[in-house]
Amino acid sequence: MVKKCIMCTKEIADEAKKCPYCRSDQTFFERHKSGVLLSLFAVLLLFAFSPEIRYYFSNVDSAPYLDDISISDSSIRFKTDNYGVYAVVIGNLTNNTPYTWKGVSFELSLYNANDELMDTMQLRDYGVFSAGKSLKFRLQTPVDIKENEYDHFKLKLIAATTQ
Numbered sequence: 001m002v003k004k005c006i007m008c009t010k011e012i013a014d015e016a017k018k019c020p021y022c023r024s025d026q027t028f029f030e031r032h033k034s035g036v037l038l039s040l041f042a043v044l045l046l047f048a049f050s051p052e053i054r055y056y057f058s059n060v061d062s063a064p065y066l067d068d069i070s071i072s073d074s075s076i077r078f079k080t081d082n083y084g085v086y087a088v089v090i091g092n093l094t095n096n097t098p099y100t101w102k103g104v105s106f107e108l109s110l111y112n113a114n115d116e117l118m119d120t121m122q123l124r125d126y127g128v129f130s131a132g133k134s135l136k137f138r139l140q141t142p143v144d145i146k147e148n149e150y151d152h153f154k155l156k157l158i159a160a161t162t163q
């Protein structure tokens, strides 16, 4: 009976422990089976429990983490050109999650003095918000309002993505 060498694929005797052509050990997996399986298991465990590892393989659902990303020092100003009115919102985002987010989505709502909603929109900043760090963000959007009716705004985080 013959088998094929696991390395060079030449036909060798079935009972050969080493290939006579390339000298490769034919029994490596048999002798190291428990070690190989244990290593695979350890990698699976790492994959399941480590946020850093999961981060590289999949997009993380941001919903459970949004409370740990905070907006501070946000301010708004308006620009007017031939095409209409633009809102520019800047602020600081502090990321107290274990993840680095490569894009954060906001909901911007504009109100008049009676707290009536004038316009609302979803906006995205494609900055890289590193874990444990603070970074400035900037959002710009055309808005459908008269600037003299505007009174205040609300800015809410709605999602973040890791890829």
Ligand SMILES: [Zn+2]
Pocket (backbone or CB within 6 Å): 005, 006, 007, 008, 009, 010, 019, 020, 021, 022, 023, 024
């Ligand atoms: Zn061989």
